[in-house]
Amino acid sequence: MSTGSWIAVIAIAVALGFGLFRLLTDGRFRGTKELHVAHEDHAPEPHAWNAVTDALGETELGDRATLVQFSSAFCAPCRATRRILGEVAEIVPGVVHLEIDAEHHLDLVRRLDVLRTPTTLVLDGAGNEVARASGAPRKEQVLSAIPAYDLES
Template identity: 60%
Template sequence: MDGHTHEGTLDAAQLGAELGERATLVQFSSAFCQPCRATRRTLVQVARMVEGVAHVEIDAEAHLTLVRELEISRTPTVLVLDATGRIVRRAVGQPRTVDVVAALGRAM
C-alpha cells in the first residue's frame, strides 16, 4: 500500500454504502479481474479483524463517473479512507494484508 496519496473525500452517497466508524477500505473491481477476488478476501478479513472498519467494493464498470473523478486506471485499486471519508492511501494491484493493516493504522 505504498501508492501515492490522492487528495479528496468520499461520502456514503458516492460509495452507495455507509462509511466505517473509524476507516473504510474502498475497492474498485471489475468482473473478470482475478486479483480482485483475492483482494476482496484480504480486505474482508482485515475489516473483520479491525473494529470500526468497513469494506466497500465498487464495480468500476458500473461507476464510470466516480472512476474518472478518482483517476482509477486499473483494478483492483484500493483506497483507504479515514473516519471523515478523506482518502489517505491509494494502492493499485493486490495488497498484502500487512500493508492494509499498516495503512489503516495511519488512517485511524
C-alpha cells in the same frame, strides 16, 4: 550478433524491467495528497466519500477507516483483494470494506482517478482519502495503511 538478436535481447531486458517494476509496486499503499474531486460545476470536493455516496447512495462509512475497492468481473487479483480486505474489516474494529464494480460506475472511476483494477482507497473516519494502492495488496500492507492502527495490537 545480428540485428534480430539485439532486438530480442532488448525486448527481454525491457520485459524483465517492467516485471520487476510491477513486482515492486503492485499492492503498495501510497499516501495521497489532499484530494479535490470536481463536480460538474467544477467546485472542489473536500473528500472522496462524497464522490462515493453520490454514485452509490447512502452507504456506511467506517468509524476508523473504509476500504473502498474498485474491481471488475474477470479480474483474478480483485478476488484475492476482496478476500484480504474482507478479513481486515472483520478483525479490525471500526473498519468497513466496500467493493465497487468499476465497469458499472465509470463516472466514479473517472472522478476518483482510478486507472486499473483492483485499486483500493483507504478513507479515514471522516471520508478523506489517506492512502491508495493499485494491484493486490498483502494483509500487512492493508493493516499498516489504516489510520491509527498498530500491527502489534
